Amino acid sequence: MGEIKVGTASWTDRTLLESGWYPAGADTPEKRLGFYAEKFPLVEVDATYYSPPAEQTAALWAERTPPGFTFNIKAFSLLTGHPTKVSALYKDLRPETEKKNVYPGDLEPAAYEQVWERFLSALQPLVDAGKLGALLFQFPPWFTIRRSNKQYLLEVQRRVRPLRAVYEFRHASWFEGGNRDETLEFLREHKLPYVSVDMPQGYKSSIPPVLAATADLAVVRFHGHSEKWTSNDIHEKFGYLYTDRELKDWAPKLKKLASQAEQMHVLTNNCYSDYAQRNAGQLIELLT
Incomplete structure (x- = not known):
């Protein structure tokens, strides 16, 4: 079985601070990051989706985390469309526009x-410390299965190399009918790590809980x-507490997935x- 690291997608959320979880x-x-790192070996930074990080x-x-601690960084929104x-x-890169929101095509190519370049460069301290795990590219609900989007997955891989990108989809077309095998085969062929998800079903953004390792790192x-x-x-949107029964049902599935990869987050x-x-x-208790 590959190494399993378990963590959360936040350590600074306002409602977490109000919950009494921190002493x-x-x-x-x-001190909060230090306390968090005593409990978990991994954290996902989602704030970098809303605003690119500073070096x-x-x-x-x-500096504030122990050796072996891992940060997964969510890609800046512009980079996922x-x-x-x-x-x-x-x-200095803001376009002259009256729009409040922009897309990649609204910026000059340079x-x-x-x-x-700046987004990736800012992460260098984590790279130097051996603490950067993966860059999460979570694509929007309109990012459907088609050739140009597959090519963009490969472009992301090239742009971030030698860092590692992992891919999360939010449109069911990637897994509808025969597309499931096509998607997983494409990811495996190019060693692109797939992000499996457990999420509400029945919405346009819903992806079924397909557990698959398509590279040396599996992410759930x-x-x-x-x-x-x-x-x-x-x-x-995210205010849901999993029951003991739900997590116990997930444990053997996660262990099976971990056996198919060198690492699992x-x-x-x-x-x-x-x-x-x-x-x-x-x-953590169920998987150890």
Whole structure:
């Protein structure tokens, strides 16, 4: 069985801080990250989706965590084709526009290249410390299975090399009918790590819980099963606490997946209150 690391998709969420999960003494960002790293060997940074990180911030993350700790970084929204707030872009690269949100095509080619270069460069302190795990590329619901999108997956792989990108889809076309085998075969052929998900079903963005290792790293993200999945309130969207029974049912499936890869990352993304931390702790017990 490959090495399994379990963690959560946040350690700074407001509702987590209010939940009492952190002890009273963990009252600074440094102390909170240190406490988190005592409990889990892995964390996913989602803030980098909304705004690209600063190199100084990445350096602090590296300094404040023990050897062997791993950060997975969610790719900046512009790099996955999501609408991106102009205010989130580097100031000198912002296009002259009255739009609040922009897409890659709204930037000059040179500016777009600079976004890529600066985003990756800022992560260098984590790379130097051996603490960068993977870059999560979560694509939007309109990113369907087609040749141009497959080519973009390969482009991402080339752009980030020698770093490692992992891929999460949000459109069912990748797994409808015979497309499932086609998708997994393409990913395996090019050694692109697939991100398996557990999420609410029946929505346009729903992906079935296909567990598959398509490279040396397998990733599973637990999004919960909130009945308010379409809510614009992120806490309503992800506010779901997995039951003991649900996690026990998942344990043998996760162990089987881990046997098919050298490493497996399991992330709980049900980030409301201390739900993600509680469920991640339970998964660690079930998988060890």
